[in-house]
Amino acid sequence: MQARAMQPSVTAITHNLPYLRRYARALTGSQTTGDNYAAATLEAILADSAALAPELDPKVGLFHAFHLVWSSAGAPTGEADTRLSATAQAHMAHLTPNTREAMLLHAIEGFDMGEIAQIMQTDQDDVVHLIETAVREMHSSVSGRVMIIEDEAIISMDIAAIVREMGHDVTGIAATRSEAVELARRERPDLILADIQLADRSSGIDAVNDILKMTGDTPVIFITAFPERLLTGERPEPAFLITKPYAEDQVRSAVSQAMFFASTETLNA
Known part of the structure; x- marks a missing residue:
């Protein structure tokens, strides 16, 4: 029973x-x-x-x-196992406690204010304040060059607009694995936003792994309609994963987080 x-x-x-x-x-x-x-x-x-x-x-x-x-x-x-992640930890020391938690729960995991209040054992007004504080503190702390790997033009332009509004520079947009590698070779990015399936049936994961062999500790955010394919626990997984269709707040939150935590494990396709 x-x-x-x-x-x-x-x-x-x-x-x-x-x-x-x-x-x-x-x-x-x-x-x-x-x-x-x-x-x-x-x-x-x-x-x-x-x-x-x-x-x-x-x-x-x-x-x-x-x-x-x-x-x-x-x-x-x-x-902190790298110079970049050590820098990230230094940034973290200046953030208001519980702000990242509230922002991630809302923007990435999709909980509403009442659910976050239950999770964090606080009230909804406090949750709203925490999220507003997180957005303000994190968005103003780190800026850099962002590379986008995405084969759908409308989506890539939308992501680029969001990234630029946050104060970052976009190094370029690549639609295939080979384009992505060449773009990274011309200008090293501080952050990569990558789709999984690309225009020529190449893999965004393969493209990222190729780039990381050149750049090392570059943070990566994967965007996919099938997150369960990467969240298996059977191999290295991305720290930052956005599900399609995404909301603007999800992109903003993930970009801010990834800029703080700059080390990224590679994935095996």
Whole structure:
């Protein structure tokens, strides 16, 4: 009887775990560190099922359980393993506490203000204030050169407009793997925004891996209609992943985050 009662929770956790792991990686800037906190959340739930807050929506409850673990650990970031990520950690030290969490929960994970308030154990007015503060502090802290790899003209122009409005320069737009590599060779970007499937059936992942062999620690944001193909836990995953169709706030949030956390693990196609 107890096993049957637990089944809906197990199913909900399995379904939502990839998104919790995405959120954890964005918070810490590290797949390993993010996964460790996701694992610690599961351990807390196994130790005490009340940590899942059964009165909440299953996804909200899972993220709430994560925040109990995250807050008790002091909301740390990942270890700075490169010069760029060390710079990112220095920027992070000046941000208002809980602002990134609220912004990511809203802009990337799609929670509304009431759900975020439940996750973070605060009220909706505080959530609104935290998000507004995050946008102001993060957008004003880092600017740079952004390269776009996207084969749909309307989407690429839209992304370029958003990036420019944020105060960044766009080095160019590439529609294929070969174009992307050549563009990066001409002008090294500080950030790459990449689609997965490109015009000539080449892979945006392959293009990014080619570029990272030249540039090293360049942050990458992947944009795809099929995020579940990358959120498998079976291979290196992107720290920053936007789902199509995207909202402008998602792009703004991911760009700001990626500029802070500049190290990016490569992916195997």
